[in-house]
Each structure stands twice: as structure tokens, then as C-alpha cells.
Amino acid sequence: xxxxxxxxxxxxxxxxxxxxxxxxxxxxxxxxxxxxxxxxxxxxxxxxxxxxxxxxxxxxxxxxxxxxxxxxxxxxxxxxxxxxxxxxxxxxxxxxxxxxxxxxxxxxxxxxxxxxxxxxxxxxxxxxxxxxxxxxxxxxxxxxxxxxxxxxxxxxxxxxxxxxxxxxxxxxxxxxxxxxxxxxxxxxxxxxxxxxxxxxxxxxxxxxxxxxxxxxxxxxxxxxxxxxxxxxxxxxxxxxxxxxxxxxxxxxxxxxxxxxxxxxxxxxxxxxxxxxxxxxxxxxxxxxxxxxxxxxxxxxxxxxxxxxxxxxxxxxxxxxxxxxxxx
Amino acid sequence: xxxxxxxxxxxxxxxxxxxxxxxxxxxxxxxxxxxxxxxxxxxxxxxxxxxxxxxxxxxxxxxxxxxxxxxxxxxxxxxxxxxxxxxxxxxxxxxxxxxxxxxxxxxxxxxxxxxxxxxxxxxxxxxxxxxxxxxxxxxxxxxxxxxxxxxxxxxxxxxxxxxxxxxxxxxxxxxxxxxxxxxxxxxxxxxxxxxxxxxxxxxxxxxxxxxxxxxxxxxxxxxxxxxxxxxxxxxxxxxxxxxxxxxxxxxxxxxxxxxxxxxxxxxxxxxxxxxxxxxxxxxxxxxxxxxxxxxxxxxxxxxxxxxxxxxxxxxxxxxxxxxxxxxxxxxxxxxxxxxxxxxxxxxxx
Numbered sequence: 188x189x190x191x192x193x194x195x196x197x198x199x200x201x202x203x204x205x206x207x208x209x210x211x212x213x214x215x216x217x218x219x220x221x222x223x224x225x226x227x228x229x230x231x232x233x234x235x236x237x238x239x240x241x242x243x244x245x246x247x248x249x250x251x252x253x254x255x256x257x258x259x260x261x262x263x264x265x266x267x268x269x270x271x272x273x274x275x276x277x278x279x280x281x282x283x284x285x286x287x288x289x290x291x292x293x294x295x296x297x298x299x300x301x302x303x304x305x306x307x308x309x310x311x312x313x314x315x316x317x318x319x320x321x322x323x324x325x326x327x328x329x330x331x332x333x334x335x336x337x338x339x340x341x342x343x344x345x346x347x348x349x350x351x352x353x354x355x356x357x358x359x360x361x362x363x364x365x366x367x368x369x370x371x372x373x374x375x376x377x378x379x380x381x382x383x384x385x386x387x388x389x390x391x392x393x394x395x396x397x398x399x400x401x402x403x404x405x406x407x408x409x410x411x412x413x414x415x416x417x418x419x420x421x422x423x424x425x426x427x428x429x430x431x432x433x434x435x436x437x438x439x440x441x442x443x444x445x446x447x448x449x450x451x452x453x454x455x456x457x458x459x460x461x462x463x464x465x466x467x468x469x470x471x472x473x474x475x476x477x478x479x480x481x482x483x484x485x486x487x488x489x490x491x492x493x494x495x496x497x498x499x500x501x502x503x504x505x506x507x508x509x510x511x512x513x514x
Numbered sequence: 515x516x517x518x519x520x521x522x523x524x525x526x527x528x529x530x531x532x533x534x535x536x537x538x539x540x541x542x543x544x545x546x547x548x549x550x551x552x553x554x555x556x557x558x559x560x561x562x563x564x565x566x567x568x569x570x571x572x573x574x575x576x577x578x579x580x581x582x583x584x585x586x587x588x589x590x591x592x593x594x595x596x597x598x599x600x601x602x603x604x605x606x607x608x609x610x611x612x613x614x615x616x617x618x619x620x621x622x623x624x625x626x627x628x629x630x631x632x633x634x635x636x637x638x639x640x641x642x643x644x645x646x647x648x649x650x651x652x653x654x655x656x657x658x659x660x661x662x663x664x665x666x667x668x669x670x671x672x673x674x675x676x677x678x679x680x681x682x683x684x685x686x687x688x689x690x691x692x693x694x695x696x697x698x699x700x701x702x703x704x705x706x707x708x709x710x711x712x713x714x715x716x717x718x719x720x721x722x723x724x725x726x727x728x729x730x731x732x733x734x735x736x737x738x739x740x741x742x743x744x745x746x747x748x749x750x751x752x753x754x755x756x757x758x759x760x761x762x763x764x765x766x767x768x769x770x771x772x773x774x775x776x777x778x779x780x781x782x783x784x785x786x787x788x789x790x791x792x793x794x795x796x797x798x799x800x801x802x803x804x805x806x807x808x809x810x811x812x813x814x815x816x817x818x819x820x821x822x823x824x825x826x827x828x829x830x831x832x833x834x835x836x837x838x839x840x841x842x843x844x845x846x847x848x849x850x851x852x853x854x855x856x857x858x859x860x861x862x863x
Contacts, residue, residue, distance in 0.1 A: 234704055234705055235703055350795055351795075378566035378567055378796070379566060379730060379774045380771060380774045380791075380792045381566075381795060383773075383774035383792075384791055384792070387789075405703070406704075406776065408778065409776055411776065411778065411779050411781075412776055412780070431780050435780055445705070446704060446705060449707065449708035450708070450733065450778060451711070451731075451733040451734050451737035452733060452778040453733045453736055453761075453778070454761075454778070456737045457737070460708035460711055460737070462708040464709070466673045466675065466706075467673075467703065467705070
């Protein structure tokens, strides 16, 4: 693979949820295109229901049964993941692409020791013996800064704090040295100082293992701190994507702009917040044109009728908005 | 800022929870959830309480709401000690102090219509004619920015932000003087949070409400509050003017907490990152460390920190509980600022 070829490339990926009778279709992910290079960090930002988690699950093909990938391609290291069989996908998950979920208590098995769970991916994917896997598990626990890993390997998840559990999930994720790590709201359940510890740890792991990271979050602060590039989702669509500094300095889409202005800032605490009026839309009954049009402060007549195309604003910076040019 | 009159004054407030142990394992332990905390809420102003989980901020709210009896200390409301109030006085107190909770999916009864939810405090506390009641409900809905037809709907027909508006309308029904806001926006979507924070600020201005605002989002607390109190393991470690504390924190824990707060924009390329990352986790309140409770995680820990508990002293216009500041502030202040960068790097390892 050449250095410039992307590690992961999504091309017009669409995932829909279809009701049992097929009468209601929810376009959870709608024609999303993204690229990610090796070692890079991409933040996917959006509110609940914007499709960010469905997008991540579509990459790993871990969708619930009602969801269907109806179009597009997921190119990972040059090969399309969508036509792969379940067996082939199992060899990729945990080995080449790993994922960290929001709630560490739900992603660890309460009946197995921490050592068993950290060693499991290595035994499954790399077929190494129990003893070797066990000693590598201890090293991994040390790498994620668990103190006294020799005793901790024999303990169970309930004996640990939330921050420690999330670090153990991190150890499992990096155990087979994946090329891509997807973290879905990894610090939402953690306290502020523990969150800072965990973000620092993820950054160190990324550097030492040359990981590409996808950060799924609703928190723009995490994006500002951790990411090289950011993709903003609204109602299943990618509304803006680009380098993180560009997006924060000169957002092109009114939704991104409004989101950035709606968060309180420590540096300027008494400024009035700019609220986004209205509510996020119902995904099964989206408006005809741009989904953000009903809440958009800069709405044009055209926005209500026609969905805007993806428009290139600058280097690697795209936005879906009529304000940025007529199609 | 002009000093508004004190509405509620808590002095040396303490709440211990006994922990049951096994039959033969000795006397029951005590969780010192809130330990000798004093604060003042002024009329029409906001006191923000910040801290991590387990620091006692929700217990403090419950003590103020009289949902828990304090083990020690006093709360005075408009100059009267709550402990001395009889049934009638207590009922008056409860009318003056209302609450909005974190999860609007759990705090509204799913089997009641919105009109019934908002009118309930009025029905239980006052004798109001049915027509006046409907009028009042519509007024309250209007105040929180909901249409009058919302009155006939059920909570499940509303989004999270709208439900929080209903909860706020209910809290305002009795025209309280103080509203306790326990994480009022943490369950809401990002684009909705600003709506609710703006609404709360507008209401404060219109109705001269005082707020006890509890949150773990530091920027939101700094945005909403006139005064803040930073809690750690049941103690206030620093308290004072919100802007002063947020912009130039003095206690090592406050400094670490505000340094761990996420930036509102990406750092400039090449700008030095002054980040303080604490090692370790919050110890159990069942067996808090002796002396200063922060000393096992503190980057400046001195021998006396593990023996003596630091008193709250006035440092640069706010109260700080830390031995570093005991002998005058400016000199200690500079050495702390400089020492932190290196010590922070150390602690991160």
C-alpha cells in the first residue's frame, strides 16, 4: 500500500432501518463518504439520532437485524468489506479493526477474569497458547497504566472503577495491534479528571501503535482536543467535513456554526449562548430538502425543496449547503 | 458585584450515611458524604457546585431540599433555622424551594397529562379554582416557551428538551425563591442545552430566582453562576466569585479540574499545552485520607498535608483550603504556577 492511499474509505454508504412490514424506512446513514489515513484521528460529531453510531457499526458490519446497508462501499486497506462473508468479517473485527463502546461495564463479561478477557482476542486471532497470552495480557494492562497487573489479571470487572474498566476495554482493543480503532463515546461515563487521563492514554497508544482513530462523540471539546479531522453529521447525512482547525475557525455549514456557538466557553463565561431553535427532526419523516432547513437561521427558499449537493470549500473541506454555491 | 441579601445560609453542614457491614465485622462504617460544608446563596443569584461523582454535590442538594436530614450543621433560610421550623413553617419552606432534576424521562409521571403535572404543586399547596388553575398552567407553559396545547398531551409526546421545560414549569408553579438545579442539562442534546441554559438565565432575570446549580460541566457552571464552590470528597476546597475561580483557580484540585476541562477550540499549533493530569482516582468517602483529602493525588503534597486538615483561608479574593497558601499569597501563587507545569508532567506518568 502506498503512503497516500487511505486506510479507510467510505463511498456513498447508506444504511437504512426498515420496519417489519417494510412500510417505514429510517435513513439512519444516507450517502456518507469519508476517508481516513493511517495514524490519523477523525472525529464524527452529531447529536443523538444523527446516525454516528450506525455509521460506525456499518463499518464493522455489526448492525442490528432491522438495519440494512443499502448502498455504497466500505474500503478498508483497499478491499471492500461489504461483500465479505461473516467468517471473513470475524477475522477482521478485533484483529484489524477494534472498537471501544461507551459503557465499559456492558462491554466486559462479569463472569470472566480481566486476564481471560484481555487474552481472548490474541488466542482467537493469533492462536497463541494460554500461558503466552496471559503474560501478554499483563503487559497490555501495564501499557494502559493499570497498577499491579500481576494481581489485577485475576480479578473480575466488578472489582474495578469505571476508569479502570474503560482502560481494560482499551487493552482488549489494542491486543491484536489493529490498524483502526473506533471509539464510540468512550469517555461519556467518566469523570472529568479521569476523562483527561483516558484521552491522554488513547493519544499515547495511538502514537506507539500508529493507530488510526475514529472518535464518535457529541462533545466538540473532545474533537478540539484529540482530532485531526472532523465530520459533522445531522439527520443521517454528513453536513460538513474537514481539518479540525478549519472547521473551528471557519465553519461552512450553518449547523456546524450554530453548534460551535451554543457551547459555553470557560474563557468567556458570561456571553449569551446562541441556541439552535427547534428540535432534531424525525428521521422517518424528513423534510424534502435539506434536513436542517426548518432550524436553519440562514435558510433559503431553495433549501426547503432540494437537498443540497456536497460542495468542496477548500483543501479536504466539504459541506452540504446551498449557501456555499449553486449546483 | 453588589451583594444581594443572603437567602439561604448553610453552616458546617454534615451528612453521614451509615454503611451496614457483616454481623461480626465490627461497628458500621460511615460515609462522610458532606463534611462541614458552609455556603451562602444570595437572593436572585446562582451558586454553582462542581465536583466529580462522589464529591457530595447531590447530597448537598438533597440537604437543601430537605429530602435528607443533616447529621450536623444548620441551614438558615431567610434568617430562620430550618431545624426550628414546625410543620407549617416547613411547608412554607418547601414551597419556596423547588427542584429540577437531571433526567426529564424519569422525573415526569408518564400517566399524567402535562397540565396535571404542572398543576400538581398548586393543587397540593393552595386552594385554586379550576379556571384559575388552567390559566396559571397556560401562563407557566408560555413562560417556558411551550404552546398552550401542550397542556393536554402526555410526557412521552415531547423530546428531552421539551420535557425539561415542563419540569421547569412545574418547579415555577409555586413562585419559589430558590430552585435547585441538579445537572439540568446533562441528559440533553448539545443543540438543546443552550436553549435550556438561556431559558434558565432569562427566568432568573424576570422572576429574581436564586439557583443552586449543580453540574459536572465546568464551562456550564462558570456560565451560569455568580459564585462557585468546588467540592472534593465531601469538602469545599475552593469557593468564590465564579469568574475569578474559573479564570485563575488557586487550589491544586481546582487547577487540575479546570485544566482537564475540554477546550472550546483546537489548541494553536506549537502552543505549549499546559495540561495537568492527575494520577489515581478519587478515594472512597468511606475511608477518606487523613489531613487534606486531596493529598494522595496532589502534585505539591508536603509532609504536613497528610496530617493537618487545611482550613479555608482568604486567598486572592476567594476561600481556598490548602496549606500552600497559609503564609501570604502572591509569592506562593507564583511558585505554584511555575511548579505546576513540571509537576503536571510528572503526575501524568
